[in-house]
Amino acid sequence: MENSNDEVDNFVGHNKLKEAIREIRDIPSHLPIYIWCGDNIEEQCGLRFFLYLLRDQHNEIFLIHTNGQQVIERQWNPNLYEKKRLSVKERLKFLQQWEGLAESTAVLRQWEQQHIQEVSENFYDSLIVKRLKEIHQEQGHVDFIQTGTFLLELLARMDESPNIFYLEYRIRYLIYNGTLALKGIPKSMWDYYVKICQKTSLV
Known part of the structure; x- marks a missing residue:
């Protein structure tokens, strides 16, 4: 459906x-x-x-x-x-x-x-990963974060705000290539959570 x-x-x-x-x-x-x-x-x-x-x-x-x-x-x-x-x-x-x-x-x-x-298709990938690492460090541990909430927070920090759906597309790419872990069903950005994979260094 x-x-x-x-x-x-x-x-x-x-x-x-x-x-x-x-x-x-x-x-x-x-x-x-x-x-x-x-x-x-x-x-x-x-x-x-x-x-x-x-x-x-x-x-x-x-x-x-x-x-x-x-x-x-x-x-x-x-x-x-x-x-x-x-x-x-x-x-x-x-x-x-x-x-x-x-x-x-x-x-x-x-x-x-x-x-x-x-600019290159992956232009924002490093920024996404960097901010997720910062949030995990603030948490004191690696926990899942709602994707929509994370993207709104990320946009608020950017001088030139790209389309939020493009950023979500890059989130999904980072999930598929193993950089990020997924929890939930990604029907929309509000339906799933992401975190840095444990194998990815937080520094």
């Missing part, structure tokens, strides 16, 4: 994405488009994908950078915020960057110094 549910979720998600793309492409050409974007990898990649979808449209496009200005709760009137009109040259640059991302085989990227940087 779990696999069946995953297939249903994937089907629904795929259809929602197709519908969103259709709505974006159906925006009338006389309407200005305002894109809200912050300094994080998800929104920066999303910005480039969005502009790729709009590559054949002639709408005026304005970028509202949410970092550095206070976003008013439930106030999405673009006239309340500083905005930048994207030139044809800037739009072309973003388009070319998306095409490069689409051709890349990298699975993990970071937003660093105003640029998208590709």
Whole structure:
């Protein structure tokens, strides 16, 4: 049943994405488009994908950078915020960057110094193991820790927060390669516990 549910979720998600793309492409050409974007990898990649979808449209496009200005709760009137009109040259640059991302085989990227940087798939593994070791040392012994709780605590310590589900994917990889031990059934991050395997040094 779990696999069946995953297939249903994937089907629904795929259809929602197709519908969103259709709505974006159906925006009338006389309407200005305002894109809200912050300094994080998800929104920066999303910005480039969005502009790729709009590559054949002639709408005026304005970028509202949410970092550095206070976003008013439930106030999405673009006239309340500083905005930048994207030139044809800037739009072309973003388009070319998306095409490069689409051709890349990298699975993990970071937003660093105003640029998208590709990093290795196991980039966060050492950080995960290091923090688990620290927790075990604080415990005074090696005990299981709920995965979801651990990941939230780990994210709170990170300057550039990656997607929590990517971190959980790396947790599962570390279980499969024998670095971490598992207790429970990993249906979701709240359903299982992890700890450093006894064979792994805590120093």
